[in-house]
Amino acid sequence: MIPGKSIDPRSFAIEDRLAGVSRIVGVSGSKGGVGRSIISSTLALALADQGKRVGLFDLDFTSPSDHVVLGVERGFPDEEFGIDPHFVHGIHMVSVAFFTGDTAVPLRGDAATNALLELLAITRWGDLDVLVLDMPPGLGDTNLDVIQLLPRLEFLLIGNGSKVVIDSVRRGLDLLTELDVPMIGLLENMHRGDERAVESLALAAGVPFLGSVPYDRDLEDALGDVDRLRASAVYSAVGDVLPA
Amino acid sequence: MIPGKSIDPRSFAIEDRLAGVSRIVGVSGSKGGVGRSIISSTLALALADQGKRVGLFDLDFTSPSDHVVLGVERGFPDEEFGIDPHFVHGIHMVSVAFFTGDTAVPLRGDAATNALLELLAITRWGDLDVLVLDMPPGLGDTNLDVIQLLPRLEFLLIGNGSKVVIDSVRRGLDLLTELDVPMIGLLENMHRGDERAVESLALAAGVPFLGSVPYDRDLEDALGDVDRLRASAVYSAVGDVLPA
Amino acid sequence: MHELALADSVLKAALSAADDAGMDRIDRIVVKIGELQQIERELFEFSLTTVLPAMDDRLAGVQFDLSEELVRFECRSCGTDYGRNDAGIEGDGDQDEAIHFIPELSHAFARCPSCGSPDFEIRAGRGITLERIEGSSEDDPG
Amino acid sequence: MHELALADSVLKAALSAADDAGMDRIDRIVVKIGELQQIERELFEFSLTTVLPAMDDRLAGVQFDLSEELVRFECRSCGTDYGRNDAGIEGDGDQDEAIHFIPELSHAFARCPSCGSPDFEIRAGRGITLERIEGSSEDDPG
Ligand SMILES: Nc1ncnc2c1ncn2[C@@H]1O[C@H](COP(=O)(O)OP(=O)(O)O)[C@@H](O)[C@H]1O
Numbered sequence: 001m002i003p004g005k006s007i008d009p010r011s012f013a014i015e016d017r018l019a020g021v022s023r024i025v026g027v028s029g030s031k032g033g034v035g036r037s038i039i040s041s042t043l044a045l046a047l048a049d050q051g052k053r054v055g056l057f058d059l060d061f062t063s064p065s066d067h068v069v070l071g072v073e074r075g076f077p078d079e080e081f082g083i084d085p086h087f088v089h090g091i092h093m094v095s096v097a098f099f100t101g102d103t104a105v106p107l108r109g110d111a112a113t114n115a116l117l118e119l120l121a122i123t124r125w126g127d128l129d130v131l132v133l134d135m136p137p138g139l140g141d142t143n144l145d146v147i148q149l150l151p152r153l154e155f156l157l158i159g160n161g162s163k164v165v166i167d168s169v170r171r172g173l174d175l176l177t178e179l180d181v182p183m184i185g186l187l188e189n190m191h192r193g194d195e196r197a198v199e200s201l202a203l204a205a206g207v208p209f210l211g212s213v214p215y216d217r218d219l220e221d222a223l224g225d226v227d228r229l230r231a232s233a234v235y236s237a238v239g240d241v242l243p244a
Numbered sequence: 245m246i247p248g249k250s251i252d253p254r255s256f257a258i259e260d261r262l263a264g265v266s267r268i269v270g271v272s273g274s275k276g277g278v279g280r281s282i283i284s285s286t287l288a289l290a291l292a293d294q295g296k297r298v299g300l301f302d303l304d305f306t307s308p309s310d311h312v313v314l315g316v317e318r319g320f321p322d323e324e325f326g327i328d329p330h331f332v333h334g335i336h337m338v339s340v341a342f343f344t345g346d347t348a349v350p351l352r353g354d355a356a357t358n359a360l361l362e363l364l365a366i367t368r369w370g371d372l373d374v375l376v377l378d379m380p381p382g383l384g385d386t387n388l389d390v391i392q393l394l395p396r397l398e399f400l401l402i403g404n405g406s407k408v409v410i411d412s413v414r415r416g417l418d419l420l421t422e423l424d425v426p427m428i429g430l431l432e433n434m435h436r437g438d439e440r441a442v443e444s445l446a447l448a449a450g451v452p453f454l455g456s457v458p459y460d461r462d463l464e465d466a467l468g469d470v471d472r473l474r475a476s477a478v479y480s481a482v483g484d485v486l487p488a
Numbered sequence: 489m490h491e492l493a494l495a496d497s498v499l500k501a502a503l504s505a506a507d508d509a510g511m512d513r514i515d516r517i518v519v520k521i522g523e524l525q526q527i528e529r530e531l532f533e534f535s536l537t538t539v540l541p542a543m544d545d546r547l548a549g550v551q552f553d554l555s556e557e558l559v560r561f562e563c564r565s566c567g568t569d570y571g572r573n574d575a576g577i578e579g580d581g582d583q584d585e586a587i588h589f590i591p592e593l594s595h596a597f598a599r600c601p602s603c604g605s606p607d608f609e610i611r612a613g614r615g616i617t618l619e620r621i622e623g624s625s626e627d628d629p630g
Numbered sequence: 631m632h633e634l635a636l637a638d639s640v641l642k643a644a645l646s647a648a649d650d651a652g653m654d655r656i657d658r659i660v661v662k663i664g665e666l667q668q669i670e671r672e673l674f675e676f677s678l679t680t681v682l683p684a685m686d687d688r689l690a691g692v693q694f695d696l697s698e699e700l701v702r703f704e705c706r707s708c709g710t711d712y713g714r715n716d717a718g719i720e721g722d723g724d725q726d727e728a729i730h731f732i733p734e735l736s737h738a739f740a741r742c743p744s745c746g747s748p749d750f751e752i753r754a755g756r757g758i759t760l761e762r763i764e765g766s767s768e769d770d771p772g
Pocket residue numbers: 031032033034035036037038039065137189190191213214215216217219220234276277406407408409
């Protein structure tokens with residue numbers, strides 16, 4: 001070590017903590033509200049129902065949603081040699097909402113980086129087929145952090161056909177392509193009518209188009225209730241989105 | 245000044261640069277995709293059409309949208325004793341998209357803070373009745389920065405009836421209330437049917453409920469075209485949202 | 489008992505630093521423990537000294553030097569410098585516990601005693617840092 | 631010519647520092663100019679020395695001491711330390727111009743020469759800083 005310079009030990013533990021995880025999928029897309037949390041949560045649920053060992057890590061620290069989508073009670077995780085994710089509906093899950101309940105968590109980017117490092121260093125994910133990361137919107141600290149800290153991460157980008165979304169997702173996609181970050185592909189959400197803008201964007205950017213999740217006007221009533229989520233059009237659509 | 249400690253001069257210019265601005269409105273709400281950019285842009289347009297002197301400042305640096313909503317061509321602002329906002333459709337407008345075109349701008353929070361400070365220090369807003377700030381989602385650097393740097397700022401929060409949105413907006417609202425940040429109120433966007441969750445949230449939090457902007461299925465076709473925006477249901481709804 | 493995970497990361501970092509320095513044996517590991525996280529020092533020390541050294545031969549005779557560092561919050565809004573006891577964190581309950589796991593969750597609960605802001609920097613005393621290692625290599629003279 | 635706005639902020643900061651120090655007259659203002667922003671130094675200097683001092687009597691006899699500081703980018707991904715010329719920014723065009731207005735827009739255009747990352751810290755040479763002022767008050771001895 002450099003004399004006089006102290007070392008943050010946390011990053012040295014990350015590789016080991018994730019050693020049993022076969023695949024890390026970052027559900028991202030730079031525009032807010034495109035459905036990252038809905039897709040992350042239902043994808044995790046669908047994979048668990050298929051018998052896969054699945055983790056779900058909500059990284060949108062200042063606006064976590066997965067616990068709402070899956071109707072998960074808050075409460076501290078068990079602490080034993082580290083922290084154990086909650087095991088709910090067949091999913092191994094971590095969210096800051098488990099620690100803070102209803103309280104708002106204002107976090108500047110450097111604090112979000114620290115929170116991420118801390119959770120990566122202490123969480124015992126165990127053996128998983130897939131760990132799903134629900135990413136925050138934008139191209140800020142947490143998205144840059146996972147690129148830097150998790151070289152095995154593959155991005156699954158979410159978009160929809162709205163002009164403002166296409167404009168934003170194109171920027172993000174260009175950047176990830178330039179950086180050669182592993183990319184599963186681009187998934188359209190809230191598909192309606194014969195909209196093709198997301199498919200065209202994938203084609204133009206040279207990334208796989210993963211299909212379309214329909215706009216589901218009954219989804220809202222299913223939020224918080226996994227049985228109804230399982231009956232939703234979104235659930236049916238995401239089950240085979242992840243290529244092997 | 246503290247001997248040996250250098251000073252960042254930018255914040256000393258902010259008050260003067262905004263001296264001619266009567267009112268600063270931050271369009272926020274911690275959940276992504278609730279329509280901050282749509283509301284910010286159409287509100288600015290409606291106010292300009294009413295003869296008000298209006299500024300629009302897109303602070304969602306990593307995912308700017310207002311230029312897409314208003315169909316504004318990119319291009320550098322004029323530089324004279326500072327920079328002059330573009331004057332388009334009657335709106336004085338600044339967006340990083342004017343500087344970067346289609347290129348993605350990955351920015352960590354501290355860099356976003358610096359970009360905000362720089363723009364506040366060099367932009368000559370002139371005399372305005374209202375300056376509308378289109379805020380990024382979350383409770384991160386830029387939302388914390390405007391609270392700190394602009395004591396005159398009033399927040400206008402946007403929400404909708406979805407459970408995940410209500411959960412997120414409630415957290416943000418609680419925090420702003422606790423911090424005693426001036427608050428115009430909570431506006432419902434994408435209102436459908438007889439949904440009342442946003443109104444109830446405002447009531448419970450003790451902040452004014454500013455009414456509902458309807459879900460407008462034709463809005464998408466109007467994006468980028470101000471004449472069609474002016475004919476939209478959103479435009480009609482936002483014109484009188486700002487109490488005098 | 490998540491202290492074990494923290495101790496484990498300290499030893500991993502120390503072993504990596506030893507690699508960089510070409511050390512074959514680590515004699516001393518100097519660690520600073522930040523007040524904010526309120527780790528259970530006994531558990532942490534027990535993990536460092538008794539449970540974990542078996543993971544690597546180079547740790548066979550290692551000694552630990554642990555010292556504590558007080559929290560220093562600095563308000564970004566009004567500049568006030570304050571400590572953990574002035575931050576209004578509820579002790580012995582959920583707030584303490586949340587901060588124990590993730591010190592940044594102090595932003596949810598701690599407030600500047602002068603102006604009430606949650607917008608502060610944690611200038612010191614956040615968590616665990618590895619300050620220094622001492623050791624030697626086989627071909628060291630003496 | 632947005633250099634005038636930058637110069638104006640320097641003088642406002644200097645006057646505020648003079649207030650804090652109880653100075654009635656500022657004799658010397660020391661400013662560091664970061665390379666990244668590529669300000670037009672003549673315009674900036676002209677604004678400081680000729681256009682703006684009229685704004686306040688305390689600036690009547692002020693002298694300026696301007697020095698330049700080179701950019702130092704540090705890659706967060708691979709640790710490489712590099713300068714402006716190695717960052718791949720296109721000169722004399724839109725990229726330069728964007729960075730001139732907002733130095734952070736370098737994150738859109740600059741890349742680490744070793745690993746290609748846009749995730750860097752601007753460690754030095756970003757923009758304008760006020761390093762020091764010297765002055766005196768009426769009731770100063772001598
Ligand atoms: N396929 C869909 N059909 C209908 N509503 C959807 C669909 N996907 C997402 N939504 C709704 O859109 C909103 C934003 O979704 P969310 O997952 O929170 O987005 P993000 O995490 O990207 O910000 C939520 O109200 C959610 O219920």
